[in-house]
Amino acid sequence: MANIHDVARVAGVSISTVSYALSGKRTVSEDARRRIVDAVQELGYLPNAAGRMLAGARTRILALSAPLRVDTYAPAHMAFVLAVATAARRYDYDILLLTEDEATNGLRRVTSSRLVDGVILLDVSMDDERLALVRDLAVPSVVVGVPGEASGLTCVDLDFAAAARLSIDQLVAAGHRSIALLGHPQAAYERGSNFPHRFRNAFVEYASERGLQSTFAMPGSSDADVRRAVDEVLDPKAGVSAVVMHCEESIQSRALTYIADSGRSIPGDLSIISACSSFDTSSFHPALDVIPLVAADSCDRAVALVMDALDGAPEPHVELVAPRYISRGSIAEPTHPAISALN
Amino acid sequence: MANIHDVARVAGVSISTVSYALSGKRTVSEDARRRIVDAVQELGYLPNAAGRMLAGARTRILALSAPLRVDTYAPAHMAFVLAVATAARRYDYDILLLTEDEATNGLRRVTSSRLVDGVILLDVSMDDERLALVRDLAVPSVVVGVPGEASGLTCVDLDFAAAARLSIDQLVAAGHRSIALLGHPQAAYERGSNFPHRFRNAFVEYASERGLQSTFAMPGSSDADVRRAVDEVLDPKAGVSAVVMHCEESIQSRALTYIADSGRSIPGDLSIISACSSFDTSSFHPALDVIPLVAADSCDRAVALVMDALDGAPEPHVELVAPRYISRGSIAEPTHPAISALN
DNA sequence: AGAGTTTGTCGAAGCGTTTCGCTAAACGTT
DNA sequence: AACGTTTAGCGAAACGCTTCGACAAACTCT
Structure with missing residues (x-):
């Protein structure tokens, strides 16, 4: 599997130039840029995820906590999971699915190990065990649905x-x-x-x-x-x-x-x-x-709010989607x- | 967020000793081990996921390709997704959910970028576009279900x-x-x-x-x-x-x-x-x-087969679960x- | 007692990126 | 011609972990 060094060698530049050319964070001469793009193409280069996570601050992964309760209505639940995944992909994010009974542990694990940049909670009940954890989580989190007590949380739901x-x-x-x-x-x-x-x-x-x-x-x-x-x-x-x-x-x-x-x-x-x-x-x-x-209405907003929170920390608030x-x-x-x- | 250096400092040992103590890959004196465990506890240390991925060869993530078709029967589909997630957790693996329409792209992306160690495919149709890709993927993959042409694939399904x-x-x-x-x-x-x-x-x-x-x-x-x-x-x-x-x-x-x-x-x-x-x-x-x-029957085996393939490469084969x-x-x-x- | 073995520990390299700071060349100004 | 400024590119550090090889110290033999 090709890495950034291979690309740099083939394009005849240094790895930092490759990185800047691909991220666009600094200007690169049109000439070099073309050679780099060609090399990427030729080698089928795709940046190593772990390397990016470690160096950049971002993992490009969102945790989706979607515990399955006995009374969960599957079609609706699936529609929301799908909507979150689709929305996340628009920001080039992937979804890590947490379904464990003890959802709290999963959330703690993936956030403390910095596996994910943010968290989206589905299907919260009035007094959800996950909420206490989420309130003082190091990473941004958004709840789809409005729990009994929403203070300190960012929530999105149909009105x-x-x-x-x-x-x-x-x-x-x-x-x-x-x-x-x-x-x-x-x-x-x-x-x-x-x-x-x-x-x-x-x-x-x-x-x-x-x-x-x-x-x-x-x-x-x-x-x-x-x-x-x-x-x-x-x-x-x-x-x-x-x-x-x-x-x-x-x-x-x-x-x-x-x-x-x-x-x-x-x-x-x-x-x-x-x-x-x-x-x-x-x-x-x-x-x-x-x-x-519409699952997509709430889920699009939820993902957008997590993305916003990743740069700049907006106040927790409840956002209701107008019905049509x-x-x-x-x-x-x-x-x-x-x-x-x-x- | 505490890292391995913090743990090493608090425990009064080097970081390699911490690593060995936690992984058990080399013996560590009982005395040092206890101090390390205490430090881990005190600091709430959880290894950084990106660091582990980069250094170790494993990401501890499995991709689950579960595209939603129009005629997908949601409850069954969800049961399988859940079963895979649950089975994966038993090996300390997490699930990255791929639902995109163009499932092939998602698979290519997460495997080429080494985000996942293996792949599980759900709901394959007779001539699934994903199969061609999966046949020569760098990472182990298992299909739940049996497609029309199963050569070169590892498949698990109810008989x-x-x-x-x-x-x-x-x-x-x-x-x-x-x-x-x-x-x-x-x-x-x-x-x-x-x-x-x-x-x-x-x-x-x-x-x-x-x-x-x-x-x-x-x-x-x-x-x-x-x-x-x-x-x-x-x-x-x-x-x-x-x-x-x-x-x-x-x-x-x-x-x-x-x-x-x-x-x-x-x-x-x-x-x-x-x-x-x-x-x-x-x-x-x-x-x-x-x-x-029973979703768990097939999914447990599917996950187990991926795990097997991660050390040693077993031959592709079809495995049918006996009905009861x-x-x-x-x-x-x-x-x-x-x-x-x-x- | 000396040689060989085991045990516990450490330093350092390496994984693949991103990004900071530096430099050299090219350019525009007076 | 001498000076700043911009542009393009490079080297190296850093991210946090695993793992190899080295090395004392502590044992086990004869």
Whole structure:
């Protein structure tokens, strides 16, 4: 394997000139530069990673802490891992994947041994064991998601509260006065991440602020559970004319099937919005209006923030990504104005 | 951050003694060893990764090439990534995750720059662009899965053909004479990996070898498609009394629901085996007999083979993991001996 | 007691880069 | 012509570790 000395010899210059020619950190005559580039080409030279790490201060590697919990929803998780890797490559960075149960140890190891320049944390729960460590880590770190206590951390996430308000605004604009939220299973609210809370709380609050009737249900994940939750939410007495679904794909899919089976048409009889969904809602029948949860949005920012922190140390802060609304025709004016809406 | 010089100073020895004490490659007096260990503890010393890489020949990093295709089944994919990472950690190795579209470039980059000691390839298709590169790579590489042409490669995979035969043996032992295979969607056979072929071909061949009647269907993934395929396979004229399912979770789940809805009991009216499934079939209703596809089995071996190759260069070869059968009561004797079975 | 062996330790070279400081040549100014 | 300035290039140090060879000191033999 060719090294920088070989390149220097072939090009007839010193190794420092090679280094400067390749990094561009000092000017090199056009003539020398060409000979160096040719030599690199000819020898198939690629700088030795360890040498660079040791001499330069950078390793060009980012640690990605992505522990797998029992209740991890694989497709979404994978989308985020992929998005981080893709974003990192744009800065010529590679990703070291940490999945160990004891994520803390892995983080300590790779940061203390200076294997990585920075750290990105995925899938943080409300009180994550990794956070204490990350708060006083020597290297920059960014959390994708917002934990219960975010002080001293840099976090990036979709603005779930704004997404809740956006979904309500859309329904209000269409004339709905009584709406429902079909949320995650109860377990998701009790432990795990806090985005279910952020969405639900903003939903309930903003609905009342805008003078709407709102109901909320947490379905289990079995088919029967989902049906029960849909029935609960669509109880005729409440006169609900629109449902916002903030839950996993399988639940949304089951709910849609049940709603179709029970003879209600969308958006004729019922308007539906799929909120903060990381999966493709355009292949549902019918396709659903959606406020997408785009992994790349958060992950691009997270990687960018680590890069910023590598030169200059910005203050820890929370950065929320604005939600956007994609219309696919699953909401319409309510046809049967509900009784409650007349109050 | 403390380095080896600091440790040497605190312990009152030279840096080479520290190195030998920590690596154990030369004997060090018990007295010195204790002082060194204490110093390491006190300073929180962890060897600098770049220094080790440069001096030693090892980087202690493995590249994991896990490109995401459109049709990748996320849960299984994630299980394999996790299994490789976990296996690598047992050898004190970390995983560099390569997901780029052009996986070849990533592999070339990390191997030529000596960032990684070895490579593991996941999810190889029949004619994978990565294989050509991997065949003459400077570092050891192991493929999880078996591509169309495996010469010059080291591959590890579940023995799908043996799994097909094992499922047939189980059914024959229970008295079945006419069986069906519910396979993957047609697209999976036309492109992508070749394990669907290996399973199907062995199934058909071995069924005829044992004198059985066998049918085969490739359902689409929609609910209607699955029902159609189940109907096709359970056509009364064929008298099928047992079904082996070698397909994704969603298809198996849909098939089970449909079979239950159409009033057939398992295993009373129909015996079922779930073959080479990476998901949990014990939470199905009813729980299914399964020949599990255990990610850890293949990945442990794959990592072990890379480690072996790092000292001494073993011949490229294909290593198949023997399938095992887990009984959960979803097969029984056929109650209504089929007409075709009397032929 | 002297020769040979083992044990514990150390200094120094080397891994492949980056980067600092220096120099010499070429250039522009007065 | 004498002076600064820029440009292009080089040598050497530094990064933090591993490992080779050397060498005393402590043992083991006869």
